[in-house]
Amino acid sequence: MFDYQLKLSKRRKTVAIKVTPEHVMVLAPENVCHVSMRQWLATKQSWVKQQQLKLLDAPSLQNPMSSRTLLIFGVHYQIVVDAVSTSSICHQKKMIFLPQSLTENVKRLRATLIQLLVNELAKYLDEHLTQYAEAMKCSISSIKVREYKSRWGSCSSKKALTFNCLLLGAPKHMINYVIVHELAHCHVLAHNAHFWAIVEKHFQAHKQARRWFKVNSKSLMIEYNL
């Protein structure tokens, strides 16, 4: 039998089980028969175990303060707080250097990390977007990189592209998928068959890429309260 905390309530009519990452809570009416409740709970053992495993598997947002790491191109870069005066990323050592003073202000620290991601993704787009745009015969009016809560990129009817800086945490071929996806919108704004045909021509594994984002999107996000 699993460990649980029992919470009795006058207003409850039925017994319920609540599974959280920390513990199992059983909510029951005040006058519940403890013998039959325990018998019922015993039948729920495997369900409880399953729920707990599911919660363990669920990806959580990045917290660079507690993990001292940040995802860049699919790799956990180590965050090194040093006597440096400016923050920087070293791809060779897979490290991110931050000045000591930043750790006293988590808001500024988060903003600094975001700015590093913005600059670095802008650099990556500079180096890689042009060749895709040429191959896909797109003429873009502008590219903007910033943090978004719920999108990886967008393309307006005026062919202005935006990209979420948190994309930098994804492996490079996944970033390339988003580039191809947004460029395809230069030709077709809707997600229709014509649109996917253009995507497929320039990024064959687009179905796998979409699945990857479904599974991993959350783990690229950075918590607000570091």
Ligand SMILES: [Zn+2]
């Ligand atoms: Zn789209």
